[in-house]
Amino acid sequence: MVTKAQRFMAAVIRIFIRGANSKLSVSGLGAGVQSSLGAALLKLSPSCNARTKTQRRHASHFTFHPDPVRTQYGPTQKMNLFQSVTSALDNTLASDPTAVIFGEDVAFGGVFRCTVGLRDKYGKDRVFNTPLCEQGIVGFGIGVAVAGATAIAEIQFADYIFPAFDQIVNEAAKYRYRSGNLFDCGNLTIRAPWGCVGHGSLYHSQSPEAFFAHCPGLKIVIPRGPVQAKGLLLSCIADNNPCIFFEPKILYRAAVEQVPVEAYTTPLSQAEVLQEGSDVTLVAWGTQVHVMREVANMAQEKLGLSCELIDLQTILPWDIETVCKVRETHTRCTKTAA
Structure with a gap:
């Protein structure tokens, strides 16, 4: 059967x-x-x-589905995903005089224009280019964060993060632990464009979050749209642990929402149930949330299946409670039906 x-x-x-x-x-x-x-x-x-x-x-x-307008954070403005990232960085530089943004070509706005205008607004000492050396970018960021400043490093593509793997996993993630909580580099946030766009081949299309998802001491975050991108990025910057913030590059321009202009935060390690269901649980993050939404709709139309859709948002540490609570509900429903 x-x-x-x-x-x-x-x-x-x-x-x-x-x-x-x-x-x-x-x-x-x-x-x-x-x-x-x-x-x-x-x-x-x-x-x-x-x-x-x-x-x-x-x-x-897939089709991008914008979130409802969030008026609780004040006036909103129409933004795509890269503009919401720029807005979050602008809010940070304006409110935190120690914050600095650095990476390859960020002074000119970056490949995807996420830092456009920030050097002119805040000066070359706070938004500046680095050599083409990812290990050096992250190592420098660790030093800046340990010294007490807010470090926001950009890796130009997520695919280029591997040369910095040792600095991230063996230095940033373990800094607090190896010093007995005397020192930390919790003010470090690493941004990187993530995923495929339909071109770019093997060195510009990877999704490397799984490599970091098993390393205690890090937080890994991936948003599904502009509203989440700004709120989650500001949470990463404010968090006391080093964070890697992957930005779905296919959504940089394709995803458009009404985003609050002022600063606001979206809690880390808290999944969001986007659609309730009783038969199957779908868990996704980033771009795949929109793909799974269409899968859920097709499963309902063609098979009569009710699908629960969860956006994990934070990959590490992930929201076990929300996912397991949903699975428990489905188990109870199945036993009742039996």
């Missing part, structure tokens, strides 16, 4: 496989987007011929 969960998984596989035939609704995604996941899932689909030798790679699509 085929269970609801099995039918759901088969539907998800078909959704990914058929993604290439769907009209892409996000500007800039383009026909060149390819997913190796499609090739893998093609092998698993029950409708596919196992003897097929030539297998195509397919693309999935």
Whole structure:
């Protein structure tokens, strides 16, 4: 007997496989987007011929769903994701005289324009370029944070963060522990554009959060849209632990919301239940939240399945309580039905 969960998984596989035939609704995604996941899932689909030798790679699509306007934080302004990041950095530089922003090309606004105008507004001593050396960027940031200032480092692409892996994992994450809590570099925030955009190939399309998700002493955060981007980034900057803030680059311009102009924070390590359901729990972060929203809608329409959708937001430490509470609810529902 085929269970609801099995039918759901088969539907998800078909959704990914058929993604290439769907009209892409996000500007800039383009026909060149390819997913190796499609090739893998093609092998698993029950409708596919196992003897097929030539297998195509397919693309999935999604539509960005803006959040409701949050008026509790004061006046709002229409912003895309990179503008909301700029707004958060502007708020920080204005309120914290020790805050400095540094990285490759940030003085000129950065590759994705996230720091545009900040050097002119706050001066070259607070927003400045660094050599093309990610290990040096993070090492410098650790020193700035240990000295008591607020350090905001930019890694130009998340793919380039690996040369700084030792500094992040063996130095920043362990600084408080190895000093017996006498010293820390909690004022360090590392920003990096994250994920694929449909071009950029292997060195500009990676999602490396899993490499850092098992390292105590760090906080890893990924927003799903402009409102979360600003609130979560300001929380990272204010947090007493070193944070890595990954920014979905495909949403930099495609995601537009009404974002509060003044500073506000969104709690870290707190997942958000975006859609309640009783049959299946979907957990995602960043861009995939919007993909999973469409999967949930299709599962409801085609299979009659009620899906719970959770945006994890913080990858480390993640909100175990919210996710497990939802799973417990589903278990109780299943037992009751039985």
